[in-house]
Amino acid sequence: MSELLPTSTAGSLPKPSWLAEPEKLWSPWKLEGGALTEAKQDALRVSLSEQQSAGIDIVSDGEQTRQHFVTTFIEHLSGVDFEKRETVRIRDRYDASVPTVVGAVSREEPVFVADAKFLRQQTDSPIKWALPGPMTMIDTLYDAHYKSREKLAWEFATILNQEAKELEAAGVDIIQFDEPAFNVFFEEVNDWGIAALERAVEGLRCETAVHICYGYGIKANTDWKKTLGSEWRQYEETFPAIQASNIDMVSLECHNSHVPLDLIELIRGKKVMVGAIDVASNIIEQPEEVAATLRKALQFVDVDKLYPCTNCGMAPLSREVARGKLRALSAGAEIVRRELTASRVAA
Numbered sequence: 001m002s003e004l005l006p007t008s009t010a011g012s013l014p015k016p017s018w019l020a021e022p023e024k025l026w027s028p029w030k031l032e033g034g035a036l037t038e039a040k041q042d043a044l045r046v047s048l049s050e051q052q053s054a055g056i057d058i059v060s061d062g063e064q065t066r067q068h069f070v071t072t073f074i075e076h077l078s079g080v081d082f083e084k085r086e087t088v089r090i091r092d093r094y095d096a097s098v099p100t101v102v103g104a105v106s107r108e109e110p111v112f113v114a115d116a117k118f119l120r121q122q123t124d125s126p127i128k129w130a131l132p133g134p135m136t137m138i139d140t141l142y143d144a145h146y147k148s149r150e151k152l153a154w155e156f157a158t159i160l161n162q163e164a165k166e167l168e169a170a171g172v173d174i175i176q177f178d179e180p181a182f183n184v185f186f187e188e189v190n191d192w193g194i195a196a197l198e199r200a201v202e203g204l205r206c207e208t209a210v211h212i213c214y215g216y217g218i219k220a221n222t223d224w225k226k227t228l229g230s231e232w233r234q235y236e237e238t239f240p241a242i243q244a245s246n247i248d249m250v251s252l253e254c255h256n257s258h259v260p261l262d263l264i265e266l267i268r269g270k271k272v273m274v275g276a277i278d279v280a281s282n283i284i285e286q287p288e289e290v291a292a293t294l295r296k297a298l299q300f301v302d303v304d305k306l307y308p309c310t311n312c313g314m315a316p317l318s319r320e321v322a323r324g325k326l327r328a329l330s331a332g333a334e335i336v337r338r339e340l341t342a343s344r345v346a347a
């Protein structure tokens with residue numbers, strides 16, 4: 001692994017067309033039963049090899065075994081009825097038909113632990129595993145049981161902690177919680193959102209991360225971004241409390257966004273996964289553009305704490321575009337690594 005500026009992705013990568021319909025979220029599986037299990041593992045191997053050949057340092061499963069980053073986890077829990085659906089507004093942005101919480105939620109068995117063990121067997125590189133964050137989970141459900149967002153988030157945090165501990169035991173090096181909802185519900189984030197996240201990481205010895213972005217490059221998100229004005233200062237609302245929390249790393253959207261990078265100063269001391277790849281565009285970045293984003297971020301992140309990354313997951317992109325973007329990320333990080341090494345030698 002590169003000691004300086006180790007690269008990784010925010011999480012999801014495109015699925016092969018023989019596994020699920022490509023360039024789509026919530027795409028149905030094309031196989032079932034034992035054939036599906038085998039195909040998911042094959043896709044995981046392909047995804048891993050794509051990351052390795054692109055030179056990505058911290059690898060993931062590319063979320064090949066999940067249909068969606070939130071719903072697949074919830075599907076494995078009891079207390080949620082997927083047949084009983086209600087329409088809710090997701091992240092205050094778009095309506096979706098979602099399952100209903102009908103009773104006490106619990107995890108009857110591990111959700112991703114077997115997949116994480118499988119990935120661990122395939123590589124000696126550090127691995128990162130993404131789980132949905134408690135606040136983002138409750139935002140994707142209709143709650144007819146607890147009738148309290150905070151209470152339900154706390155229950156999910158307890159469940160996530162059980163899963164995270166088993167992922168750690170399976171050899172996962174970094175456990176990341178995806179919390180795009182942190183960019184929307186600021187008051188709740190500060191009231192109980194970060195506390196719920198800290199409950200989810202309680203007792204873990206591996207590294208922990210929170211991913212906060214402006215969403216996948218789907219229309220509902222790109223339309224919302226157009227309403228945010230010329231400066232996106234959402235991170236300013238939550239960073240002070242995140243800085244004070246015991247989460248080790250923060251994964252952010254930077255490249256091509258309107259986030260003023262000086263906001264990163266607010267989490268000084270944390271490791272920062274700087275999004276240097278735009279996932280809402282099919283244009284493959286030039287390595288020099290990636291390098292420019294990383295150089296700017298270096299003004300606000302200590303060099304040993306900067307982790308070049310993508311803005312968000314790349315599941316909705318074509319495999320060819322995603323492959324190009326992974327290579328650009330590696331090449332851009334390498335440019336900055338060389339500059340840093342040269343300046344160290346000179347000094």
Ligand SMILES: [Zn+2]
Pocket residue numbers: 010180211212213214215216311312313
């Ligand atoms: Zn994201």
